Amino acid sequence: MGSKLTLGRAINTGLRQAMEADPKVLVMGEDVGKLGGVFRVTDGLQKDFGADRVIDTPLAESGIVGTAIGLALRGYRPVCEIQFDGFFFPAANQTFSQLAKIRRRSAGVLSVPVVIRIPYGGGIGAVEHHSESPEAYFTHTAGLRVVTAATPEDAYWAIQQAVASDDPVIFLEPKRRYYEKAEVDTDATLSAAPPLDAARVARPGSDATIVAYGPMVKTALQAAEADTERDIEVIDLRSLAPIDYDTVADSVRRTGRLVVVHEAPLTNGVGGEISARVTEECFYHLEAPVMRVCGFDTPYPQSRLEEYYLPDLDRILDGIDRAFAY
Amino acid sequence: MQAQEARAADPLPPAHARSLYRAMLTARLIDGEAIALQRQGVLPAYVSARGQEAAQAGSAAALDIERDFAFPTYREIAAALTLGVDMVGYLASHRALWHGGLYDPVASRFGAVNAVVGGPVPHAVGWAMGERLAGRTGCALSYFGDGASSEGDVHEAMNLAGVMRAPVVFLCQNNRWALSVPNERQVAGGSIAARAAGYGMPGVAVDGNDVAAVYRATRQALEHARSGGGPSLVEARTYRIEPHSTSDDTSRYRDPDEERQWRERDPVARLRAELGEAGHTDDTLARVEREARESAERVRDGICARPEPDGDDLFRYVYAEPTDELARQWRAWREEAAP
Numbered sequence: 001m002g003s004k005l006t007l008g009r010a011i012n013t014g015l016r017q018a019m020e021a022d023p024k025v026l027v028m029g030e031d032v033g034k035l036g037g038v039f040r041v042t043d044g045l046q047k048d049f050g051a052d053r054v055i056d057t058p059l060a061e062s063g064i065v066g067t068a069i070g071l072a073l074r075g076y077r078p079v080c081e082i083q084f085d086g087f088f089f090p091a092a093n094q095t096f097s098q099l100a101k102i103r104r105r106s107a108g109v110l111s112v113p114v115v116i117r118i119p120y121g122g123g124i125g126a127v128e129h130h131s132e133s134p135e136a137y138f139t140h141t142a143g144l145r146v147v148t149a150a151t152p153e154d155a156y157w158a159i160q161q162a163v164a165s166d167d168p169v170i171f172l173e174p175k176r177r178y179y180e181k182a183e184v185d186t187d188a189t190l191s192a193a194p195p196l197d198a199a200r201v202a203r204p205g206s207d208a209t210i211v212a213y214g215p216m217v218k219t220a221l222q223a224a225e226a227d228t229e230r231d232i233e234v235i236d237l238r239s240l241a242p243i244d245y246d247t248v249a250d251s252v253r254r255t256g257r258l259v260v261v262h263e264a265p266l267t268n269g270v271g272g273e274i275s276a277r278v279t280e281e282c283f284y285h286l287e288a289p290v291m292r293v294c295g296f297d298t299p300y301p302q303s304r305l306e307e308y309y310l311p312d313l314d315r316i317l318d319g320i321d322r323a324f325a326y
Numbered sequence: 327m328q329a330q331e332a333r334a335a336d337p338l339p340p341a342h343a344r345s346l347y348r349a350m351l352t353a354r355l356i357d358g359e360a361i362a363l364q365r366q367g368v369l370p371a372y373v374s375a376r377g378q379e380a381a382q383a384g385s386a387a388a389l390d391i392e393r394d395f396a397f398p399t400y401r402e403i404a405a406a407l408t409l410g411v412d413m414v415g416y417l418a419s420h421r422a423l424w425h426g427g428l429y430d431p432v433a434s435r436f437g438a439v440n441a442v443v444g445g446p447v448p449h450a451v452g453w454a455m456g457e458r459l460a461g462r463t464g465c466a467l468s469y470f471g472d473g474a475s476s477e478g479d480v481h482e483a484m485n486l487a488g489v490m491r492a493p494v495v496f497l498c499q500n501n502r503w504a505l506s507v508p509n510e511r512q513v514a515g516g517s518i519a520a521r522a523a524g525y526g527m528p529g530v531a532v533d534g535n536d537v538a539a540v541y542r543a544t545r546q547a548l549e550h551a552r553s554g555g556g557p558s559l560v561e562a563r564t565y566r567i568e569p570h571s572t573s574d575d576t577s578r579y580r581d582p583d584e585e586r587q588w589r590e591r592d593p594v595a596r597l598r599a600e601l602g603e604a605g606h607t608d609d610t611l612a613r614v615e616r617e618a619r620e621s622a623e624r625v626r627d628g629i630c631a632r633p634e635p636d637g638d639d640l641f642r643y644v645y646a647e648p649t650d651e652l653a654r655q656w657r658a659w660r661e662e663a664a665p
Contacts, residue, residue, distance in 0.1 A: 026459075052459055058489055063448050063482030070397075070452020073437075074460070078452075093479070097442050098449070105426035106438045108643040142644050166646040197649070242649035 002185040008041050008178035010152035011117075013186060014159035015042065015079065019049050025163055026071060028055040029064055029081030029117075038083055039119055039178055061091035065116065069098055072112040077163055085120040086129025092137075099168045100143035115162045119175035120148075121215045121263050122310055125303040132300050133264035138170045139241040139273075146241040147196055148172040150217035152182045154200070154238060157193035165196065172240075174215035199244035201251070205233030208257035208323055211248055211274060213237035216261045216311060223316035232320065240270055248274065249281045256287035257323040261311050266294035288326035293319040338538045340604060346387055346408075346537050347597050348614050350379035353404035354594050355622035356413060360403075360420060364572040368630055369420045374568035377535075379404040380593035381499045381562035384540030385467065388548055389435070393464035395457075397437045397450040401499075402469050411436050414628035423635055444470060444477030447496070451483045454492040454551070465493040465551040467544070473504025475518045484557070488525035491556035495547040496522075498559065499534060501566035506579040519561035527557045534562030535593040565591070637664055 005013060019025045027042055027049075033056035036043030046054035057064050061082055068078035082088045088095075095116065102112045122131030138146045145167050149155035155173070162169040194200065199211075203221055207230040212220035217236045224232035233251050237243065252258050258278055260271035275290035293311045301309050337343065357374050364372045375382060382404035389396060391409055398405060406416050406429075415429030419439040426438030440446045450468035457464045474480055475498060487494050498518050502509050509516070522529025528550065532539040540562050547558040565588035569576045576585070601611060641648060641656040648656065 055490075058482075058485055060482040060486060062479055063451075063486045066445075066448025066479060066483065067452030067455060067486055070449035070454070070466070071456045071459075072452075073449060074453045074456030076456050076459070090478075093442065093445065094448065098440075098445055101425075102438070103645070104643045105424075105440075106431055106643075107424055107426070107428060109430055109432060110438065111646065145645070242651045245651075 002183045002187070004181050005152045005156070005184045006179050006181050007149070007152045007155050007174070008039055010156040010184050011041050011159050011173065012043055012045070013184070014156045015045060015163075016048070018079075018160050018163040019045065019053065022077065022163075024076045026053050026055065026076050026078045027081070028057055028068060028078055030057060030059050030083050032056060032081050037081055039175065041117070041173070041178075042081065061087055062094050065091040065094040065099060065114070068114045069094065069102065069112050072114050073110060077113050077115075079115040079117060079163060082116060082118045084130045085118055085132040085134055088118055088134060091116075095144070096141050100141050103167075104143060111166050112168055113166050115159075115169045115171050117171045117173060119178070120172045121174050121176060122300060122306050123176035123215065125306070128300070128302070131303070131306065133262065133295065135172060135240050135264055136269050139270060143168065144241060145169045145197070145239070146172065147239045148174060148214035149238065150174065150177065150202070150214055150236050152180065153184050154236075156184045156186065157190065158196060158238070160190050161193065161196040164190070172214060176215050177218065180218070197239040197242050197244060199238055199247040200236045201233065201247070202236040203232070203234040205231040205255065207231045207255055208259065208320055209233045209235060209248070209251040209255045210259045210261060210316065210320070211235045211237055212261040213240060216263060219311065219313060220261050220316060223313045223320070226313055227317060227320060230320065230324070243274065243277075245277055245281065248278060252278055252282045253285045256285055258286075259291045259293060259316065259319040259323055261293045261316055261319070263295050263310055265297045266292055267297050269294055288323045291319045291323045336538065337600060337604060338541065340601075340606065343538070343597065343601055343604070344606065344610070344614060346383050346541070347594075347601055347611075348618055349383045349387070349408045350404060350537065350594050350597060351615060352618040352621050353379050353383065353407045355618055356407070356417075356625050357403055359622055359626040360417060361568070361572060363626065363629070369417070370422050371572050372420050373401045373571045375401050375403045377565045377567035377588060377593065378499055378501055380537035380597065381534035381540050381564045383408045384537040385497045385544040385560070385562065388541050388544035389467060390464075390548075391435045393462065394467060394548070395435050395437070395453055395464065396467045396469065397446040397453070398439060398469050399443065399446065399471065399474070400439050400441045401471075405469060406436055409434060409436050413625040414632060417625065417629040418632060421629055421632065423632060444474035444479040447474065447480050448483040448486065450494050451487045451490070451492050454487070454494040454557075455490050458493055463552055465495060465548050467495045467497055467548075469497050469499065471498065471504065472500040472502065472509055472512055472518060473507070475521075476504075476512055484521070484525045484527075484559070487557040488527055491554075493551035494557045495544060495551060496557065496559040497544065498561045500561050500563050502564075503566050503570070503580065505570040505574065508580070517561070519559055522559040525557070527559060529559040529561070531561040531563060534564030535591050535596060537593060537597055564593070
């Protein structure tokens, strides 16, 4: 039997399931205990699992990820919360130079199954450092898995799969979609859920493909609905590292046109990589170059300007038009 | 809480002192072999621990390898040897066969070689938190140096350990030089041990060239942690006799007189003299020295004979299972470029 959950609540429920299933699963971070996190994603967990398993840490991102690594080396599965995207950067050294490399450094003897949860992306009218999309930094680092979720259902399963993964996982939560509600079948079994690294066709179509992920999936779906002349397929990428190119290429071979959408800046973003790869794999199927609709190569703007920065319905439709101009 | 300046320690029981002498001397001799192998082009580079043997062997010997765990940086050869780490596997890091060395860190209770200054310090804190959470009595020991003491990670780790009362010992080998920068330009306030007070933990500075003093201070810190007292900091004051690495040139930044003075305070020679005074015969010590030499020669021959890594190792151990993309790159490499 299912129930209607917000995306934030779905992650909370997924974390609860993971903690019940495995006593080695810990939650740690700033304000995750009594407060339940600034977005309440860990609400109630400390009350039910105790302060030993849901740990309010000092305000120290590098220390959080660094001690999570130590806990993982001792056999635990820590889930760290970084409060906002822009506050990840103090933990970069521990993440890129330690977390991502320990399995390799130890020739496979050591495993560090740490999940780093990060609310990311814009659109909530926040102050500086609270609206960024840092995914490309992570996807450029060998040893990390990078996933996001666009729906409560996906979020519910993905967080449990991330916790169960023996690789470190960067779990990017689309903060402006935290309060979107949908049915989640919490009675289904984890093993029945689609794999963590599989993309999903969110809307079938035949004339062009949009690839989006996280907060942009909803916007892409709205754009597809708004286009009454053309039948647009929307793919929700779900995993950014690795990327499920089979699902993307299969779609592009059918539609011949691809528009990639993300909030992160255009240059050297995930969209550029997808564009290159699709060009390699689908060259003779493409009717037009791969288009990208992305954030600009600027620092994330003050919120009075963010509506110009963020890809919206009009910019995505314009991207589709450009793909049909060939 | 004031940082304590530990007084000269009472000597250790004879058999214990002799075994530490064997470990320190063996490490010294392997260190010398490694420098020679670098000169011969066998090792691309090496970082000598000469002069720091007492600080390392004394602290490592205080650990209970049945339950404790040490987190090294990259200059811990005497600590590794004292804990029984496979030394050929340890030097595999310096021969560039594998970044972290090719010993089993779990079985050895000694983390993989780690070249990020200060990076492993929070790992020790997390491990210690986990050990306590599991209801066990093991302690973590984190090796770091005076240079690392300037890193933010060391502050975050110590504060976290203090807040969590994690059973961890922060073992700083203050060897006075962080590559070319001396303590005067590195350590504001002049004492790393004194910083412990700010984290609400005991801090003690000891003569790092006195193996008994380091052993006893570490032992006390471990007992403190094991009995629920939380973390502590031991600063072993010593000296890096050799350059930072075989690529370094100390003539550009330090006074050779200073080096000479510290060579006279050599911890290995000092322990040998103490053993003689304590009644060990020359024959006994000569036997230990012969064993150390033979052992160092075996390690030297072993590292020279160690096979090169397999080209396929490039693609291994990145993930628990290679991703489709990595497997694709691996296949392409095998088809196009593999020797």
